[in-house]
Amino acid sequence: MIIYLLQIKKLIFYIIFILFYINYCNAFDLNNISNPTVVPKIHANTYILIDFHSNKVLAEMNADVQHYPASLVKIMTSYIIGQAIESGRISTEDIVLIEEEAWAIHNPILKGSSLMFLKHGDLVSVDQLNKGIILQSGNDACIAIANYIAGNQNIFVNMMNEYAKVLNLKNTFFKNVHGLDSPGQFSSARDMALLGRALIKDLPNQYAIYKEKEFTYNRIRQINRNRLLWDNNINVDGIKTGHTNLSGYNLVASATKEEMRLISVILGSSSLKECENDTKNLLKWGFRSFKTLMPIESDKEITSQPVWFGDVKKVKLGSDKNIHFTIPYYRIKDFNIQFSLEEKKLCAPLKKYQKVGIISLCLNEEVIEKYPLVVLNEIKFGSFMSRFLDYILYFLYNWLN
Structure with missing residues (x-):
């Protein structure tokens, strides 16, 4: 009987300890150990x-x-x-x-x-x-x-x-x-x-x-x-x-x-x-x-997109300046880059550094900062024949869609 009571007490102790540990972890949040919102004590106001x-x-x-x-x-x-x-x-x-x-x-x-x-x-x-x-x-x-x-x-x-x-x-x-x-x-x-x-x-x-x-x-x-x-x-x-x-x-x-x-x-x-x-x-x-990244370098292609009526079929897109982004260390895994075009289709002519969209620096799906998405290589009109063929394809594309 005494041994049985001792085992019951031991079991209760383990249950209490586990519940305490779970509550402690929730309160402490191990993912936020390096949360930079806690600034050190600064005496100046x-x-x-x-x-x-x-x-x-x-x-x-x-x-x-x-x-x-x-x-x-x-x-x-x-x-x-x-x-x-x-x-x-x-x-x-x-x-x-x-x-x-x-x-x-x-x-x-x-x-x-x-x-x-x-x-x-x-x-x-x-x-x-x-x-x-x-x-x-x-x-x-x-x-x-x-x-x-x-x-x-x-x-x-x-x-x-x-x-x-x-x-x-x-x-x-x-x-x-x-x-x-x-x-x-x-x-x-x-x-x-x-x-x-x-x-x-x-x-x-x-x-x-x-x-x-x-x-x-x-x-x-x-x-x-x-x-x-x-x-x-x-x-x-x-x-x-x-x-x-x-x-x-x-x-x-x-x-x-x-x-x-x-x-x-x-x-x-x-x-x-x-x-x-x-x-x-x-x-x-x-x-x-914190960590400061330079995810986008000036004049470095981050994407290419089809272009209609041009002397080439694709245009390189990126930024005309270095883009830096400062991020808490514990959020680095959430960082991603997204971009969007102002128009669904890009058409020649396109000037170098012409803005055609937006670069978004995000933490998960939250947009933190935005920068212009620009043309990195000038696109001139193509030949008459290539523009004529593009016009036919362009017409068919719009009609089918």
């Missing part, structure tokens, strides 16, 4: 993480809230310098005469701020001033090169705001060239991410300077203020730090892993260490949780 290639937002909080940008303003200053160099308006070898306005001793605004330590009357190359802005965050260098490019700071600031419109920075307005707190000067995490992306995309030579760790001017060794460049656990190669009393600690950073590049923005941290740690955690989470 304003941040964003985007993929460089696809421009997809992976995480954000209050990304459009206006914020004092501090020295992040210098990313735009640097962008304009890079554009001026690329266009040939100025050269890195140009020599700039330093005026009193860029000398901290005679400009009270600059006292106590980050400096390249320029002196009135110095002759400094554009290359040195550029590095003084990017690495040392020199406010004096910003004034010197703004005056050189535009004639005065006000005109240069107008240029900054014009570029902000071109780059669609909707929550950004600049009041000075260096980023010291000024009423009415603001930006946002999203805008700074877009600006950083434009810098990397449009001006690769300018951006290459951002990973340099130090340079020397006037026998003064000046260290890059972005300390994440020394962190071996994550491959950061830019972009910019910024701090004022009103702004707090800010950091725009970009890092790569294999073919993937991410851009993060943290605004208003309470300490530099907290800002750096949040940046690293956000970037590592992004690389761990």
Whole structure:
């Protein structure tokens, strides 16, 4: 009898354990272990993480809230310098005469701020001033090169705001060239991410300077203020730090892993260490949780379709640009590409890159993004005889259908 009762208790125990395990699995959902919706704890109230290639937002909080940008303003200053160099308006070898306005001793605004330590009357190359802005965050260098490019700071600031419109920075307005707190000067995490992306995309030579760790001017060794460049656990190669009393600690950073590049923005941290740690955690989470694919390459055929009345019988279709798609790792198996034509039948003539349909990037049957499906090879009219035969076949096809 005792043995029988023990067996009953053991059976009840196993039943309870199995029911508990089933409920546990349902609650935990093993398929969602790597679900990227769970963003790591970020102490700042304003941040964003985007993929460089696809421009997809992976995480954000209050990304459009206006914020004092501090020295992040210098990313735009640097962008304009890079554009001026690329266009040939100025050269890195140009020599700039330093005026009193860029000398901290005679400009009270600059006292106590980050400096390249320029002196009135110095002759400094554009290359040195550029590095003084990017690495040392020199406010004096910003004034010197703004005056050189535009004639005065006000005109240069107008240029900054014009570029902000071109780059669609909707929550950004600049009041000075260096980023010291000024009423009415603001930006946002999203805008700074877009600006950083434009810098990397449009001006690769300018951006290459951002990973340099130090340079020397006037026998003064000046260290890059972005300390994440020394962190071996994550491959950061830019972009910019910024701090004022009103702004707090800010950091725009970009890092790569294999073919993937991410851009993060943290605004208003309470300490530099907290800002750096949040940046690293956000970037590592992004690389761990997402994968950026390039499922469609520019000018590469993804399908071919019959064409009527042409000098060839089939037309190659694809995209006129590289298409990137950022996807959570746990959804990769659901990814597929679909396409549709605007017309059931394609007829010559067809111009190269003429839009004839839609490419749909899907997760299972859900359409996530759409792009134009275009003609990759121009199709001209065929000979009179081939067009005549096609006309007969075309007529019969329509009549039968």
